[in-house]
Amino acid sequence: MTAPTINGTRYPQPIEDLLPAARGLDLPEGQRFPSRNRLMREFRIGAPKAGELLALLKAEPTTPPANTTAPDAPNPATTPDAPEPTAPVAPEAVDPTPVPEITPPEPYAEATPVSRPDTPTPPLTPAPVRSAVVWPVVLLALPAFVAIWSGWVGLGGLTGFGVVHPLPGIWDSFSINSAITLPIGVETYGAYALYVWLSGRVPDRARRFAKxxxxxxxxxxxLGQVAYHLLEAAGVTAAPWWITTAVACLPVAVLGMGAALAHLVRTHD
Incomplete structure (x- = not known):
């Protein structure tokens, strides 16, 4: 049997609209109510809605047979021509406007309800992590800067570094103590290489070289600080030749390492 068309639409119908059509189904002899599977098949609804519809059918009072005289019908003896009461007509003229269904549509013709995945819960946004403060490093660096600067300048003076005129004939009065190249070069490069090593944002070759x-x-x-304090404590006015040789090579070594590190940092092959 073709499933009845309820309200002229194929969309799932409310229980109230399906109930009259369920009453009008043709049932086998001796069967009072249609089965749940037949309701699911006839009206293309799921098991939960079919069970609810069947429960409403069973809860209704039993309709008396069509050939039985109603209790309030007129006496046939007094009104011989009175027509026999007819069974209630299946509600055909129902408001054609479909009633919106609150529950989500049931799947078509299924014996068991479809398990729908739960709505995914949006991930919780982690609380922002505050970065560690760095101003204590500046406080720690101030006394270290004074000690390192004085040590390198003093060692430079013991190894031949001193006041020079870098612009002769151009600016004869301009002079500079070449000993300042030692703390600026050695310690600045050490701090920069340490930063490159620990940053983790450079190629592996640059990271190994920086380390x-x-x-x-x-x-x-x-070692430079140790050498200066030992020479100063011993009252030495001129450093030994091997210390002078090592200190004199430091600016050149720092220049080479700085150029190599800058090249490796920019190479991503």
Whole structure:
């Protein structure tokens, strides 16, 4: 049997609209109510809605047979021509406007309800993490800067570094102490190489080079401070030749390592 068309639409119907059509289904002899599977098949609804519809059918009072005289019908003896009461007509003229259904549409012809995935819960936004403050580093660097600067300048004076005139014939009065090249070069390179090493944003070759050159630069800086304080404590006015040789090579070594590190940082092959 073709499923009845309710309100002229194929969309799922409310229970109130399906109930009259369910009453008008042809049932086998001796069967009072249609089965749930037949309701699902006839009206293309899911098991939950078919069960609810069947429960409403069973809850209704039993309709008396059509050939039975209604209790309030007129007496046939007094009104012989009175027409026999007819069974209630299935509601055909129902408001054609479909009633919107609050529940989501049921799947077509299924014996078991479809399990729908739960609505995904949006991920929780983590609380912003505050960066560690860096101003204590500046406070720690001030006394270190004074000690390192004075140590390198003093060692430079013991190894032949001193006041020079870098612009002769151009600016004869301009002079500079070449000993300042030692703390600026060695310690600045050590700090920069340490930053490149720990940043994690450079190629592997640059990171390895920065690691070992930073360690070497910091060790040379420590040895320079030790050498200056030992010579100063011993009252030495001129450093031995091997210390002078090592200190004199530092500006050239720092220039080479700085150029190599800058090249490796910009190379991504």
């Amino acid at each position: 070992w050159s930073a360690i070497a630069s910091l060790l040379v800086g420590a």
